[in-house]
Amino acid sequence: MLKQARRIVIKVGSSLVTNQGKGLDHSALADWAAQIATLKQMNKEIVLVSSGAIAEGMQRLNWEIRPTALYELQAAAAVGQMGLAQAYASNFSRYHLQTAQVLLTHEDLSNRKRYLNARSTLTTLLKLNIIPIINENDTVATDEIRFGDNDTLAALVTNLVEADALVILTDQAGLYTSDPRKNPDAELLKEVNAGDSALEKMAGGVGSSISRGGMQTKVIAAKRAARSGANTIVASGHENNVLVRLSQDEAIGTRFLARVPVLAARKQWLADYLPVRGYVTLDQGAVKALCVDRKSLLPIGVTSVEGEFERGETVACLDEQGREIARGLINYSAVETQKVLQQASSKIETLLGYVDEPELIHRNNLVLL
Ligand SMILES: Nc1ncnc2c1ncn2[C@@H]1O[C@H](COP(=O)(O)OP(=O)(O)O)[C@@H](O)[C@H]1O
Numbered sequence: 001m002l003k004q005a006r007r008i009v010i011k012v013g014s015s016l017v018t019n020q021g022k023g024l025d026h027s028a029l030a031d032w033a034a035q036i037a038t039l040k041q042m043n044k045e046i047v048l049v050s051s052g053a054i055a056e057g058m059q060r061l062n063w064e065i066r067p068t069a070l071y072e073l074q075a076a077a078a079v080g081q082m083g084l085a086q087a088y089a090s091n092f093s094r095y096h097l098q099t100a101q102v103l104l105t106h107e108d109l110s111n112r113k114r115y116l117n118a119r120s121t122l123t124t125l126l127k128l129n130i131i132p133i134i135n136e137n138d139t140v141a142t143d144e145i146r147f148g149d150n151d152t153l154a155a156l157v158t159n160l161v162e163a164d165a166l167v168i169l170t171d172q173a174g175l176y177t178s179d180p181r182k183n184p185d186a187e188l189l190k191e192v193n194a195g196d197s198a199l200e201k202m203a204g205g206v207g208s209s210i211s212r213g214g215m216q217t218k219v220i221a222a223k224r225a226a227r228s229g230a231n232t233i234v235a236s237g238h239e240n241n242v243l244v245r246l247s248q249d250e251a252i253g254t255r256f257l258a259r260v261p262v263l264a265a266r267k268q269w270l271a272d273y274l275p276v277r278g279y280v281t282l283d284q285g286a287v288k289a290l291c292v293d294r295k296s297l298l299p300i301g302v303t304s305v306e307g308e309f310e311r312g313e314t315v316a317c318l319d320e321q322g323r324e325i326a327r328g329l330i331n332y333s334a335v336e337t338q339k340v341l342q343q344a345s346s347k348i349e350t351l352l353g354y355v356d357e358p359e360l361i362h363r364n365n366l367v368l369l
């Protein structure tokens with residue numbers, strides 16, 4: 001699974017980056033960096049989702065007990081995130097690898113405009129050979145909008161960057177038929193279908209006071225990752241050299257197979273879940289480019305715009321007879337689209353004063369109806 005994968009999201013849980021919740025486990029971080037450096041040599045693009053900010057902040061503030069008040073947790077995260085980012089930066093620099101800190105909230109990914117911005121930033125970082133290190137933006141996230149656990153965040157990031165695989169490392173060997181801490185007879189599952197509803201019944205809550213989510217959020221994360229075509233592996237981070245061995249396709253942990261066609265799953269989501277905010281009418285050339293050549297929609301092929309929409313919102317594409325032929329996430333607002341329609345993409349910068357993307361709707365964000 002990982003041998004073939006080029007773009008991989010790796011999530012290391014609280015239990016693996018902290019000393020039982022008391023500050024960071026620096027030797028563990030050094031080991032993650034060493035293993036990821038080996039993966040980089042195999043030409044893989046890596047996004048790392050790492051917990052640990054609150055535990056590190058508590059230690060820096062000399063707090064023995066994890067606070068329950070949200071504002072104190074947020075303060076601890078703000079202090080600790082500095083340490084987390086520093087530790088990764090210095091460990092990766094040993095391998096001449098650069099890192100970038102990306103802090104996200106739920107709102108960032110459910111808002112299409114910010115979703116697209118986050119995606120552009122992350123893919124740009126990957127192109128620049130930088131390792132994005134992601135955590136929840138705990139300092140601004142409030143109760144209702146918190147991911148809470150980093151499994152959910154990792155799954156959303158997997159969808160966001162369209163990764164080939166998601167690896168969730170934790171303190172158990174994988175998914176068992178029931179919580180192995182409570183049931184000594186629980187059996188490890190080697191391979192399952194992501195999204196199988198029976199799995200959610202087997203998975204229980206957290207294994208330690210510092211963690212959030214437990215196995216349940218990992219099973220749901222695998223289901224989410226599968227929607228964009230990514231397979232997931234849940235394995236023990238205590239297993240020696242686990243990432244390197246996994247990338248040689250050694251069978252470790254539980255494999256969650258994504259048994260849905262890659263684009264179909266995501267495009268289904270695009271078609272079904274997002275409200276249409278506006279309409280663009282296409283000339284015949286653009287209709288052919290989309291329907292026959294499966295290309296992106298460029299401003300040159302658009303003859304009119306209707307509705308009020310912002311960058312990242314869903315827009316329906318109509319042919320000259322007014323039939324909806326496609327819909328997708330648009331890269332420019334209605335006002336901006338009006339200014340660039342029937343123009344070559346190379347003119348966007350002159351017309352708007354900036355350019356976000358040469359396409360009006362990228363084909364990855366377009367579903368043909
Ligand atoms: N069916 C299951 N299989 C494996 N682990 C389970 C299961 N149900 C619940 N768990 C618990 O999930 C824990 C891992 O999740 P969690 O504590 O959130 O760790 P992390 O910080 O790595 O996200 C395990 O320690 C285990 O006690």
Ligand SMILES: N[C@@H](CCC(=O)OP(=O)(O)O)C(=O)O
Pocket residue numbers: 012013014015050051052053054055077135136138148149150151210211212213214
């Ligand atoms: N964002 C928090 C971590 C959240 C958390 O504990 O998640 P998880 O590692 O999934 O149990 C932090 O950095 O402290």
